[in-house]
Amino acid sequence: MNELIAKAKYLLSSKTVDVVIGYGKGSGKYARAEFIRKLDDADKMIYNETCIQNLATYVQKHEVKHLGKIAIVANNYTLRSLLVLASEFQFTEGQVLALYITPENKIVEMPDFKSIEDHLATVDTGLKPDEKEIVDRIEKMTVAERWDFWQKEFAKCFKCFACRSSCPLCYCTKCMTESNQPQWIPVAASDLGNMEWHIMRAMHLAGRCVNCGDCARACPMDIPLNLLTYNLIEGIEKDFGAKAGMKATDISTLSTFKPDDKENFIK
Amino acid sequence: MSEKNIYLPSLMKIVKVTEEAPFVKTFRLVFMDEEDEKNFSFKTGQFGEYSLMGAGEVTFCIASAPTRKGYIECTFRSAGRVTTALSKCEAGDTIGFRGPYGNIFPIDEWKGKNLLFIAGGIALPPMRSVIWNCLDLRENFKEITIVYGARTVADLVYKEELEEWENRPDVKLYTTVDPGGETPGWKGEVGFVPIVLDKIAPSAKDTIAIVCGPPVMIKFTFPVLEKLGFKDDDVYTTLENRMKCGFGKCGRCNVGKYFVCKDGPVFTRTQLKGLPEEY
Amino acid sequence: METEKRTLKKSSLEKLFNSLKGEGKKIIAPVKKGSIIDFCEVSTIQEMAEDYLLTVQSAKSAAFPKIEKLFDYVISQEGVSTKDRNLDSIPEMVLFGVRPCDAFGFDSLSAIFNWETKDTIYSKRLEKLSIISFSCNKADAYCFCTSVNGSPGSIAGSDILLTYAENDEFLAEIITEKGKIIAEKSDAFEASKDIDKSKLLADVPVLFDVKKVVKNATASFDSEIWVEQSLRCIGCGSCAFVCPTCACFDIQDESNGKQGSRLRLWDSCGFSLFTIHTSGHNPREVQSARWRQRIMHKFSYMPDRLDVIGCVGCGRCSRACPVDMNIKEHLIQIAKDKI
Numbered sequence: 001m002n003e004l005i006a007k008a009k010y011l012l013s014s015k016t017v018d019v020v021i022g023y024g025k026g027s028g029k030y031a032r033a034e035f036i037r038k039l040d041d042a043d044k045m046i047y048n049e050t051c052i053q054n055l056a057t058y059v060q061k062h063e064v065k066h067l068g069k070i071a072i073v074a075n076n077y078t079l080r081s082l083l084v085l086a087s088e089f090q091f092t093e094g095q096v097l098a099l100y101i102t103p104e105n106k107i108v109e110m111p112d113f114k115s116i117e118d119h120l121a122t123v124d125t126g127l128k129p130d131e132k133e134i135v136d137r138i139e140k141m142t143v144a145e146r147w148d149f150w151q152k153e154f155a156k157c158f159k160c161f162a163c164r165s166s167c168p169l170c171y172c173t174k175c176m177t178e179s180n181q182p183q184w185i186p187v188a189a190s191d192l193g194n195m196e197w198h199i200m201r202a203m204h205l206a207g208r209c210v211n212c213g214d215c216a217r218a219c220p221m222d223i224p225l226n227l228l229t230y231n232l233i234e235g236i237e238k239d240f241g242a243k244a245g246m247k248a249t250d251i252s253t254l255s256t257f258k259p260d261d262k263e264n265f266i267k
Numbered sequence: 268m269s270e271k272n273i274y275l276p277s278l279m280k281i282v283k284v285t286e287e288a289p290f291v292k293t294f295r296l297v298f299m300d301e302e303d304e305k306n307f308s309f310k311t312g313q314f315g316e317y318s319l320m321g322a323g324e325v326t327f328c329i330a331s332a333p334t335r336k337g338y339i340e341c342t343f344r345s346a347g348r349v350t351t352a353l354s355k356c357e358a359g360d361t362i363g364f365r366g367p368y369g370n371i372f373p374i375d376e377w378k379g380k381n382l383l384f385i386a387g388g389i390a391l392p393p394m395r396s397v398i399w400n401c402l403d404l405r406e407n408f409k410e411i412t413i414v415y416g417a418r419t420v421a422d423l424v425y426k427e428e429l430e431e432w433e434n435r436p437d438v439k440l441y442t443t444v445d446p447g448g449e450t451p452g453w454k455g456e457v458g459f460v461p462i463v464l465d466k467i468a469p470s471a472k473d474t475i476a477i478v479c480g481p482p483v484m485i486k487f488t489f490p491v492l493e494k495l496g497f498k499d500d501d502v503y504t505t506l507e508n509r510m511k512c513g514f515g516k517c518g519r520c521n522v523g524k525y526f527v528c529k530d531g532p533v534f535t536r537t538q539l540k541g542l543p544e545e546y
Numbered sequence: 547m548e549t550e551k552r553t554l555k556k557s558s559l560e561k562l563f564n565s566l567k568g569e570g571k572k573i574i575a576p577v578k579k580g581s582i583i584d585f586c587e588v589s590t591i592q593e594m595a596e597d598y599l600l601t602v603q604s605a606k607s608a609a610f611p612k613i614e615k616l617f618d619y620v621i622s623q624e625g626v627s628t629k630d631r632n633l634d635s636i637p638e639m640v641l642f643g644v645r646p647c648d649a650f651g652f653d654s655l656s657a658i659f660n661w662e663t664k665d666t667i668y669s670k671r672l673e674k675l676s677i678i679s680f681s682c683n684k685a686d687a688y689c690f691c692t693s694v695n696g697s698p699g700s701i702a703g704s705d706i707l708l709t710y711a712e713n714d715e716f717l718a719e720i721i722t723e724k725g726k727i728i729a730e731k732s733d734a735f736e737a738s739k740d741i742d743k744s745k746l747l748a749d750v751p752v753l754f755d756v757k758k759v760v761k762n763a764t765a766s767f768d769s770e771i772w773v774e775q776s777l778r779c780i781g782c783g784s785c786a787f788v789c790p791t792c793a794c795f796d797i798q799d800e801s802n803g804k805q806g807s808r809l810r811l812w813d814s815c816g817f818s819l820f821t822i823h824t825s826g827h828n829p830r831e832v833q834s835a836r837w838r839q840r841i842m843h844k845f846s847y848m849p850d851r852l853d854v855i856g857c858v859g860c861g862r863c864s865r866a867c868p869v870d871m872n873i874k875e876h877l878i879q880i881a882k883d884k885i
Contacts, residue, residue, distance in 0.1 A: 026870045027687060027688070027864065027870055027872045027875070028865070028870060030870065032778060032869060032870035033777075033778040033869060034778075035777045035778070053869070057780060058777075058778070061777075061780075061833070062831075062832050062833070063773055063776075063777060063832055063833060063834055064777060156579070156584070158603075158612050158787050158812065159783070159812075160782050160783040160784045160786075160787045160814075161782050161783055161817075162780075162782040162783075162784045162866075162868045164782070165780035165781050165782035165868070166780055166782070166868050166869070173818070174819070178819050180323075180347070180348045181347070181348045181351070183348075186800060187796060187798045187800075187809075187811055188612075188613045188798065188800060188809055188811050189612050189613060189811070189812070190613060214868075217868065218782070218784075218868030219868075220602055220784045220787075220788060220866035220868075221582060221584070221602060221603075222580060222581045222582050270664070270666055271666070272616070272617065272630050272631060272666055272667065273663050273664070273665060273666065274616040274617065274667075274797070274808065274810065275616065275617050275628060275630050276628070278625075278626060278627075278628065318799075318808075320619040320621055320626055320628070320799060320801075320806065320808075321619070321621065321799050321801040321806055322799060323797070323798060323799050324797060324799075324808075346824045346825070347824045350824075361625045361626040362626075363626075363628070481825075482827065507823065508823070508829075509821050509822065509823050511796070511797055512795075512797065514661075514662070514663040515661055515662070515663075516658055516659060516661065516663075516665065516793065516795070517794060517795045517796070517797070517813070518793065518794035518795070518813075518815055518843070519794070519813075519820065519821060521815075521839070521843060521847065522829070523767075523842075523847070524846065524847040524850045524851055529662070543767050544829075545821075545829040545830060545835065545839075546829050
């Protein structure tokens, strides 16, 4: 994508940024992340339907942060992830320059939060029809059927934590599952322990997840973790009217208390 | 090779608990099974995996000397899950023990030499094993000097031993606390261990130096020893590292091509220089 | 024992399978599970996947499962007691339809688990395991077994190796005593025919000189290349857990009230907290140091200490990697003269 390559070269040579995080040709069906620092490397950059990975996960990575100011090729999910990270004070405005690519392959620079927010206000961020259909299917199951379904899926899990590592919003340097005083979640990848892990991870993402689906794509055993995320997103919207990652000043739905919250048990 | 389950610990009873310093305790342990007692022996420098069933396992050196039979001792500070659980144990309680693992201080090679022991804080326990071993074989060595420091007077461990060593005519003991850590009436040195060492300036001639302490202390002690003329081959240390299995299989203590649990934890400075800085 | 060459008709494969089943052995074979192919216990040969390249996971679970009980304990008024594993209760197992790279992987694992101290649990599982492999007549771009002393028709580690020839027949190589007993009991094998194995195997070109990888990696601890290669690595455990030769593990106690077990669990040097000290000091604080450890351990430290390469070139790590690290590309880069 020549415009993108040119843009990357310009941003680097003008020292606007120190690294452009984009996509390059992968060895499988998806593109891979590329970290462009030298002008020649920019020629590797591509943008097409294989470019799906949510690159926001790299904004938090130590070695990437230390490369300096970042430009990042961002789809709508990435943009929303960035706003959630911003609302949680994980980076300051101006540290990350988002490069959104329109369906017509035009590049839109979004250097500040307002530009991202204004763009997202025009985008349909609801569940897609095929996603809604899967949620309906699960919701039609009885509790026993659902238990059976998830037990079978979670039995495959061996706690590689690819789901956690690929998620931009799982950035805790010490994950709850790495806590051993007390051991909240069993270390062993037992059927029940796996279920605990996935449910707890989902709960820590409720109100923050933007439905990029990287967790499900990352899972080597193809566990449909995206079903959990669809469910969360539906639930949060239904019960709280909230959608994650639309504004940099959004507060996290489930971990913020306001005096005028409708629940009064805490009063 | 034996057919024993290498992960199964022997059961040991705590026969004595000593509070050494805030959050630091010593356990004296005896095997509950006579067969285990009979088959057990260790050499100074080795460590074990001590466990509390339900809490887990933790790595400590064996802090007593093989010259003292019938029991072993370990000293630890409450820091994580297992040590905190262990610190709640009392005399009469049962813990698990796997060991001995690791390599040894080659005290046979040190016969006829002067020995200089340098330790800091909670690192005295591994040193205490080799100090006791050498003192029990006192005639094998020439001059023995011990330099030991802790942050404050309260943090000095093995207070009884320190008194014993102080009173022995055949041992030169220097104790020090960090500036600000002294109490009124403190008669020892005041200053960081490397600085006190520099002041004492022991001779490097025919002397083996054994150093153990927190990484920052070791970092500043090595140059002092170099300045005093100690050869890298004559400077020994025992490494702290995250270890789990104790026999080189779990991968945790792999540093360069070495495993701290198998090729160490005792290393000379020469060997240490051959390790990448990943410990 | 010298390898015996026989023939097995495709139609007799079921006879072989049923003979093993009839002896009460647990048979683990590749099975289609939704969108993936993975190892699973099967009761009939029909449950086996057809037309597969490789399973997602390696076969190492047969001797080194993701959860292994080390012993049980009970805490009571009278004190603490432990109950050792009864290794005789470990069932006889057969890996049926694994690939040569899977079988080859057990050599590396055994080198670790029996290094100077014998891991009796692992060894007993391996003792009770029979491995019947199928040669590869296809490979994909992730495979590189031939670059690490393997091959799509290697007999290393297998008890019996079947290579599919034409005419619905397999060239059968009976490699070990265990394999010989299986062959005799099943009565499924026929006399050998003159079959040229080399024509039946997948073409897996050698992509790099592994000796160069060992030499260059060993000499490059401080190189910038580790940061370069690992920028996109996100530090999960996928590669380690699907790898046939990765053996790093954790030991944890799990209690239920006053009783419980000590367990050995899969772990990965790629996790950020793998080497962390209680003091908070972490010798491998950044992902590039952990990526370097992965390569060095497999291609420098293991060859040095254990005389084995810690890699069989199956490519599973690359297929499973969520960010497309593709170890083959990195190894090719390391094998170049200047890195």
